[in-house]
Amino acid sequence: MTLLEATDLRTVYGDSCGECVERTGDEAGRNQCPVCGSVVACADVSLDVEPGEVLGIVGESGSGKSSVAELLALERNADATTAGDVRLRGQDGNLLDADYETRHRLRTGEIGLVHQHIRDGLNLEFTGGGNVAEKLLAAGERNFGDVRERVRDRFAETEIPVDRMDDPAETYSGGMQRRVQIARALATDPEVVVLDEPTTGLDVSVQARVLDMFRRIQREEDVAAVVVSHDLGVVRLLADRTLVMRHGRVVETGLTDRVMEDPHHEYTQTLINSVI
Numbered sequence: 057m058t059l060l061e062a063t064d065l066r067t068v069y070g071d072s073c074g075e076c077v078e079r080t081g082d083e084a085g086r087n088q089c090p091v092c093g094s095v096v097a098c099a100d101v102s103l104d105v106e107p108g109e110v111l112g113i114v115g116e117s118g119s120g121k122s123s124v125a126e127l128l129a130l131e132r133n134a135d136a137t138t139a140g141d142v143r144l145r146g147q148d149g150n151l152l153d154a155d156y157e158t159r160h161r162l163r164t165g166e167i168g169l170v171h172q173h174i175r176d177g178l179n180l181e182f183t184g185g186g187n188v189a190e191k192l193l194a195a196g197e198r199n200f201g202d203v204r205e206r207v208r209d210r211f212a213e214t215e216i217p218v219d220r221m222d223d224p225a226e227t228y229s230g231g232m233q234r235r236v237q238i239a240r241a242l243a244t245d246p247e248v249v250v251l252d253e254p255t256t257g258l259d260v261s262v263q264a265r266v267l268d269m270f271r272r273i274q275r276e277e278d279v280a281a282v283v284v285s286h287d288l289g290v291v292r293l294l295a296d297r298t299l300v301m302r303h304g305r306v307v308e309t310g311l312t313d314r315v316m317e318d319p320h321h322e323y324t325q326t327l328i329n330s331v332i
């Protein structure tokens with residue numbers, strides 16, 4: 057049974073004139089409405105994630121990936137800017153319409169998010185361990201000893217030196233901060249984690265180690281994930297299925313191996329050729 061299902065996700069920045077969606081997208085070759093200037097960050101985006109599956113979302117900068125990630129991670133609710141339907145197995149109704157408390161509960165318990173920018177995902181003045189503990193406390197854990205034990209386990213699993221647990225996160229290297237973010241996202245054993253550009257700001261050798269670490273944990277714990285990246289290599293390494301975005305629309309979707317080896321859409325072909 058599908059774990060996470062999203063239908064017709066849409067985010068439009070600006071006072072939409074009503075023609076924005078039909079005047080933008082892949083065929084129109086732009087994401088900005090020529091009539092009113094609104095930016096259609098994403099529209100008509102539908103996807104599903106099976107339990108334990110990794111879905112990749114790839115596309116160039118500005119193609120709408122983070123906008124989709126924000127909606128999937130329940131960072132936003134339906135408002136004048138956004139629309140769509142997000143459902144999680146075992147939960148009632150469209151979660152974009154859910155009240156604040158329900159979304160907060162799901163964000164602390166069932167859906168983890170690794171933000172693109174460290175500053176959005178971590179409080180750098182807190183200790184590294186405190187950043188992970190905060191998530192457990194928000195989810196209702198009250199026993200200090202259990203919280204510390206859990207943080208220690210997550211540090212070990214994400215390969216952060218446990219003896220740095222009580223140091224401020226701002227004293228960590230970029231790779232360690234990214235690992236803390238992943239440890240935090242996984243702290244409460246969520247059903248699904250959304251990783252938005254997990255390699256941003258890391259040099260290549262650190263990127264590879266962080267991705268290998270995530271892949272190992274993802275497989276061991278069988279947690280589902282949505283991995284958003286402009287980097288085909290990241291998606292190729294992690295994702296079972298891949299969705300390609302351009303100008304706020306999905307232009308191709310399929311098994312990652314198929315998309316990489318036999319891309320159907322001209323844009324996907326260009327993306328792949330630019331890497332080879």
Ligand SMILES: Nc1ncnc2c1ncn2[C@@H]1O[C@H](COP(=O)(O)OP(=O)(O)OP(=O)(O)O)[C@@H](O)[C@H]1O
Pocket residue numbers: 069087095096097098115116117118119120121122123124253286
């Ligand atoms: N707050 C905002 N106000 C206006 N436009 C925005 C806002 N946030 C994003 N956009 C625009 O929406 C479009 C999609 O942005 P989004 O961040 O979702 O793309 P992306 O594929 O994740 O790119 P990147 O990897 O560079 O973040 C872009 O054209 C962007 O400029």
